[in-house]
Amino acid sequence: MRRWASVTVLSLLLAFTAAGQGPGGGPPKGGGPGGGPGGGGPNPVNSIGKMGEEERRRTIESLPPERRKQAEDRMGKLDRMSPEERERLERSYAAFQRLPAKMQEQARQMYRRLNELPNDRHSAVREEFGHLRAQSSSERTQLLKSKDFRSRYNKKEQAILTDYVTLLEAPLR
Amino acid sequence: MRSEEARCPLNADEQAELLLDYCAGRMEAPAASLMEAHLEVCPDCRELHEAQLRVNQALESWDAEFDTAAFDRRLRERLAEENRPGWLERVRGWGVGISWKPAIPVMAGLAIWAVLYTPPGPAPRLDASLMKTDLAKAEHVERVLEDVDMLSDLKLTAR
Numbered sequence: 408m409r410r411w412a413s414v415t416v417l418s419l420l421l422a423f424t425a426a427g428q429g430p431g432g433g434p435p436k437g438g439g440p441g442g443g444p445g446g447g448g449p450n451p452v453n454s455i456g457k458m459g460e461e462e463r464r465r466t467i468e469s470l471p472p473e474r475r476k477q478a479e480d481r482m483g484k485l486d487r488m489s490p491e492e493r494e495r496l497e498r499s500y501a502a503f504q505r506l507p508a509k510m511q512e513q514a515r516q517m518y519r520r521l522n523e524l525p526n527d528r529h530s531a532v533r534e535e536f537g538h539l540r541a542q543s544s545s546e547r548t549q550l551l552k553s554k555d556f557r558s559r560y561n562k563k564e565q566a567i568l569t570d571y572v573t574l575l576e577a578p579l580r
Numbered sequence: 581m582r583s584e585e586a587r588c589p590l591n592a593d594e595q596a597e598l599l600l601d602y603c604a605g606r607m608e609a610p611a612a613s614l615m616e617a618h619l620e621v622c623p624d625c626r627e628l629h630e631a632q633l634r635v636n637q638a639l640e641s642w643d644a645e646f647d648t649a650a651f652d653r654r655l656r657e658r659l660a661e662e663n664r665p666g667w668l669e670r671v672r673g674w675g676v677g678i679s680w681k682p683a684i685p686v687m688a689g690l691a692i693w694a695v696l697y698t699p700p701g702p703a704p705r706l707d708a709s710l711m712k713t714d715l716a717k718a719e720h721v722e723r724v725l726e727d728v729d730m731l732s733d734l735k736l737t738a739r
Contacts, residue, residue: 451720451721451724452724452728455721455724455725466717466718466721467718467721467722468714468718469711469714469715469718470715470718470719470722474722477722478718478721478722478725481725481726481728481729482725484729484732485725485728492737495737496728496731496732496737498737499731499736499737500724500727500728500731503727503731503736511727514730515726515727515730518730518733518734536734536735537735540735571734574734574736575736579731579736
């Protein structure tokens with residue numbers, strides 16, 4: 408009887424050991440090369456700028472044709488920038504990445520809504536962007552509260568301009 | 581004897597069996613001779629005798645065709661078939677002579693291993709995995725370019 412008890416205990420130990428070596432029992436993940444998000448890796452803008460033509464083509468070849476074309480155009484824009492412009496953009500991008508994810512997404516949505524506006528309204532809002540950039544923080548706040556602002560822009564445009572002011576106030580520049 | 585001849589067995593209940601005995605060949609020689617003499621003169625008894633002969637012949641021919649040995653063999657087979665144990669009884673019978681003690685710890689170990697160890701799902705195809713990686717990389721680059729385009733377009737760049 409004691410012999411069977413010993414065999415049972417041994418079997419249980421073996422089973423625990425085997426289970427411990429399964430997928431759930433392996434070493435913790437995330438320790439590999441590349442690091443996690445915010446791991447201080449190279450700036451992606453810089454990496455894309457340094458890519459050769461063939462590498463760029465291979466990188467975006469799995470995208471649908473329309474999106475691939477758009478990515479190519481944007482890469483071209485990046486190439487046409489001066490080194491100083493690109494460096495500023497790299498720093499802005501790094502700062503943008505440090506913003507809370509919710510705020511980043513809010514900025515992207517604002518940009519999409521802006522591009523959906525009819526041409527005349529798009530131009531008007533963009534012109535207001537220029538004014539806002541030139542203003543101080545308190546001037547912007549006053550403008551957003553003014554009757555003139557509410558009368559010149561509809562609710563959708565007001566939301567776009569308010570989001571833009573939020574981005575201008577964020578530590579991006 | 582004359583009187584015996586004149587007495588038809590069909591007309592005397594107590595004598596009717598004599599005719600059946602004669603037909604069956606069970607009658608002794610002197611009585612059988614008397615019955616033969618009677619049959620020659622009695623059409624009713626003769627008719628019954630002939631009918632009885634036909635029945636006996638039919639029975640004899642059926643008897644001849646009946647294969648007792650084959651019948652017994654089939655009967656034994658049928659009985660054996662009905663008495664054969666079902667698969668459950670056969671399995672039970674197989675396990676009677678086996679000691680299950682050695683299997684208990686092994687089965688306990690296997691049960692715990694099954695509970696604790698979740699097997700990995702089917703291994704994804706390598707090319708599908710690579711394609712997924714490629715697409716993820718492409719979408720990441722696309723997202724970076726979108727953000728860069730937005731920052732540049734909205735003049736949100738550092739001074």
